[in-house]
Amino acid sequence: MGPEQIEDAIEVLDARTESQRPLVSELGEGAAGQAPDDLFERIRAGFSLTDVDQAAVQYEVDWFARHPAYLDRTFKRGERYLHHIVTEIEARGMPSELALLPVVESAFNPVAYSRARASGLWQFIPATGLRYGLKQNWYYDGRRDVLAATTAALDYLEALAKMFEGDWLLAVAAYNTGEANVARAIKRNLAAGKPTDFFHLQLPRETRAYVPKLLAMRRIVADPAAHGLAFSSIANQPYFVKVEVGGQIDLQVAAELAELSKEELLALNPAFNHWVTDPEGPHHLLVPVDRHDRFVRGIAALPPGERVRVVYHRVRAGDTLGAIANRYGVTVAALRAGNKLHGTLIHPGQDLLVTAAPGARTGGGAAPAAAIHAAALAAESSPRAGGKGGRHIVQPGDTLWSIARRHGVNMDHLARSNGLPTHGTLSVGQVISIPGTTRMAALSAGGETRSTTYVVRRGDNLSRIADQFRIRLSDLMNWNSLHSDSIIMPGQRLVMYIDERRRAGI
Known part of the structure; x- marks a missing residue:
């Protein structure tokens, strides 16, 4: 499972809630009246930003007012998270308008992913996420963690507000484009004798629209009826x-x-x-x-x-679905269903989900979870025949030195490839990537690799995508079983293994 599957789940939830009462609708279409314990009322009570008469704000207000269905979907998603966000903002004495920032950032989609590799409700890029304590590894991406990312986002916004002497519009602008860009714009205006408020700064186009979008949401939530909208209440209680x-x-x-x-x-x-x-x-x-x-x-x-019913098998040269199914005691049909495979074609480096859930049956019943996990340990911890590579699941007594020796790789290279200190302590069950796999060999030595899924957009081609993510075209094709004549379509998902150092230009 990856972000794309979570996104599929969010889409399923969106579809399920379409027939429910609207949270946002055009005025006069029967939306419920506001209740005294309405979370929207609580948000309004904490407003502290000043509304401004700017054409850019009115433009965004008009757009939101013309798209009540978009707002309805957004706030139905946000219903899960808003109470927590508002509570955290109030505890810090911050403007409650900031609770609406995820509308602008991600439309409250917890797996939203941007071209700049920003992810989650609060759209952290990898480097800023790490700076604010958001762990990111094979298992977990803290940028998508509802609790951790909210804490990190508010920490970041507080730091930015302090940097810009309490000017929250500048803080919000810096959250979007970076504090250095805002500071340079202020410096240019000071040198030219111009005002240094947000609306007088020369900032990137996206940022010039970003702050007005937040102010537009403030204006609409403050008085929906004034814009031809009706907001139903959201219960002012934890979700x-x-x-x-x-x-x-x-x-x-x-x-x-x-x-x-x-x-x-x-x-x-x-x-x-x-x-x-x-x-x-x-x-x-x-x-x-x-x-x-x-x-x-x-x-x-x-x-x-x-407790653990699933494992992942990294496909190796010569593997077949039948052989993998036999190894783990499940059926080929279960492997195909669990991995959304339409045929039997698999390729080296691919991760296959192996599950002991009902439906993955052999003979008289489901393969026991413990048996599958033991088979996974044996399969993943053994060196590949004919070369290095794969994954090693840490077992009692393992050290980086013993793992490196077992797989015939350099210990320092192994440590760098996994972002680990050479004398660090390993945990039983931890997954160690062994340099030499298709994935690792395709990346520069010592880089920290991230698996990501890219959704093809109109006008994309393989060469352009490879250039955008600073990866080799041949690697992109290998990872996705494509060739030079392959046609990609909008909406198609491509998997990539990105070296963060190379992506950052280091």
């Missing part, structure tokens, strides 16, 4: 609660324990890149408030051997 789960857990298992759809669980916990949580944490999950008690009871009663 979710955090539950400590005590270690790594399969997300499908968690959904079943909470008696919750997997789409809803993923919408609240979008930071996990695969169907299992990070063995090194965080060891908590968010669940709707009304599922708290049953989930806590279920976690307490869950046998340790049933």
Whole structure:
């Protein structure tokens, strides 16, 4: 599972809620009246930014007013997250308008991903996310963590407001374009004897529209009826609660324990890149408030051997679906269904989800989770025949030196490839990438690699995409089983393994 599958889940949830009462509609279409405990009223009460008479703001107001369906979808998504965001903002004494910033950033899509590689509700790029403590690895991307990313975003905004002497419009502009760009624009205006407020600065086009969009949302939420809109209430109460789960857990298992759809669980916990949580944490999950008690009871009663039901198999040269299915005790049909494969074609370097969930049956029943996990450890921890590469799952007693020796690679190279200190401590269950795989060999030595999915846009071609992400065209084609004559279509998803150092131009 990756962000694209979580995005599919969000789309499923969007479709399910289309028939529900509208949160935002055109005035006169029967939206419910405001309730005293309405979260929108709470947001309005905390407004502290000054409305400004600027054409750029009115332009954005007019756009939002013409698209009530867009606002409705956005706030239905945001209904899950808004109470937490507002509570955190109030605790810091920040303007409550900032609770509307995810409307501008991501339309409250927790897996939104931009061309600049920004991700999550608050659209952190990798470097800024790391600067504010958002861990990013194979299992987990903190930029998509509802709690961690909200804390990081508010920390960043507070720091920017302090930098720009309490001017929140400049802080918001800097959140979009970077503090250095805003500082340089201010310096240019000072040198020219011009005002240094946001609307007099020469900033990138996106930023010149970004702040007006936030002010437009403020104006619309402040008085929807003035713009021909009606807002139904959002309950002014927590939507979710955090539950400590005590270690790594399969997300499908968690959904079943909470008696919750997997789409809803993923919408609240979008930071996990695969169907299992990070063995090194965080060891908590968010669940709707009304599922708290049953989930806590279920976690307490869950046998340790049933916590993890899925593993991933890295396809190697010579692998077939039949051979992989036999190795893990599941059926080919289950492998195809779990990985959305339309045929039997697989390629080296591809990750296949192997599940012990009902439906992955052999003989009289589902393959036990413990058996699948043991098979995964044996398969993933053994060196590849005929060369280096693959993944190693850390077992008791393992060190970087012993892993490097076992796989015949340089220890320093192994450490750099995984972003680890050479004398660091490893955790049992931790996944170590072994340099030499298609993925690793395609990237510069010592770089930190990130798996990402790119959605093809109109006008894209393979060469342009490769140039944009600073990867080799041949690698892009190999990763996606394409050739020079392949045609890509808008909406098609391409997988890429990006060296962050190369992407940043280092």
